[in-house]
Amino acid sequence: MPEIAFVNDAFLPLAEARVSVEDRGFQFGDGVYELLRVYAGAPFHPAEHLGRLEQSARAIGIPLSFTRDRWTAVIAEAIARSGFPDAKVYIQVTRGVAPRDHVPPGSVTPTVVVTVRAMAPPAAELYANGAAVVTVADLRWTRCDIKSIGLLANVLTKQQAKEKGAVEALFVRDGAVLEGATSNVMTVKNRCLVTPPEGPLLLSGVTRKVVLGLALEAGVAVKEQPVAEAELYAAAEVFLTGTTIEVLPVVRVNGRPIGAGVPGPVTKLMMARFREAHG
Numbered sequence: 010m011p012e013i014a015f016v017n018d019a020f021l022p023l024a025e026a027r028v029s030v031e032d033r034g035f036q037f038g039d040g041v042y043e044l045l046r047v048y049a050g051a052p053f054h055p056a057e058h059l060g061r062l063e064q065s066a067r068a069i070g071i072p073l074s075f076t077r078d079r080w081t082a083v084i085a086e087a088i089a090r091s092g093f094p095d096a097k098v099y100i101q102v103t104r105g106v107a108p109r110d111h112v113p114p115g116s117v118t119p120t121v122v123v124t125v126r127a128m129a130p131p132a133a134e135l136y137a138n139g140a141a142v143v144t145v146a147d148l149r150w151t152r153c154d155i156k157s158i159g160l161l162a163n164v165l166t167k168q169q170a171k172e173k174g175a176v177e178a179l180f181v182r183d184g185a186v187l188e189g190a191t192s193n194v195m196t197v198k199n200r201c202l203v204t205p206p207e208g209p210l211l212l213s214g215v216t217r218k219v220v221l222g223l224a225l226e227a228g229v230a231v232k233e234q235p236v237a238e239a240e241l242y243a244a245a246e247v248f249l250t251g252t253t254i255e256v257l258p259v260v261r262v263n264g265r266p267i268g269a270g271v272p273g274p275v276t277k278l279m280m281a282r283f284r285e286a287h288g
């Protein structure tokens with residue numbers, strides 16, 4: 010089955026897709042992106058992802074000419090052309106192609122790229138036994154609510170986590186745990202789900218929002234409030250949420266066991282509810 014790309018209005022095999030070296034995404038990381046999961050041929054919560062794409066683009070002044078209907082049609086066609094029932098759809102919009110100059114040109118057509126690849130889920134063992142994470146000082150800028158393609162801090166942080174045998178690194182700023190390099194973080198205390206509030210210092214995760222809704226439906230209380238690093242270690246349970254990892258139990262932070270050191274009951278409940286939610 011083919012991996013598919015859509016580049017500036019044309020579908021083609023991913024291996025043949027090209028953008029200019031003068032693209033501002035390549036030159037400056039001047040662009041935004043989204044990643045959607047496809048389950049059994051259907052994109053998961055596309056309206057939320059497209060809404061966030063629009064917000065990110067608006068925040069950095071990239072005009073999006075695509076309507077929701079156009080995005081929906083392009084995504085559907087890309088999925089159909091690929092034929093992957095379980096896939097990840099990556100959307101990238103950059104400011105466009107222009108001679109290199111930090112100051113953006115007055116008028117430029119944004120570059121739009123959509124790719125579809127098969128989804129290889131993380132190892133089942135991670136969900137059964139839980140994952141290890143580490144904490145790192147947050148070196149990112151203060152507009153982490155924008156899903157920018159400028160991901161250098163996330164890349165270096167993820168590499169550091171890997172070198173320490175961890176699957177994720179949690180960013181800590183001024184003593185508060187904010188989110189992972191590619192995920193949001195949730196803690197459980199007295200059967201209440203506590204997660205850092207939305208704001209400029211973290212990404213409003215689509216999975217985060219879905220999981221908070223599922224928690225309330227399941228009778229689990231939810232508090233969106235700052236989480237100090239010390240509260241992370243003291244939590245009964247910790248888990249991560251994200252488009253590719255879904256709901257992932259965390260059992261060690263910086264080598265210290267969380268709760269009983271195994272995935273806890275609220276985490277397991279949320280894993281089960283999330284699986285039901287995407288069929």
Ligand code: PLP
Nearest residue numbers: 191192193212214215216251252
């Ligand atoms: N936070 C960051 C920094 C991310 O990169 C991601 C996903 O890539 C998330 C949180 C989780 O967001 P979502 O659930 O929308 O995938």
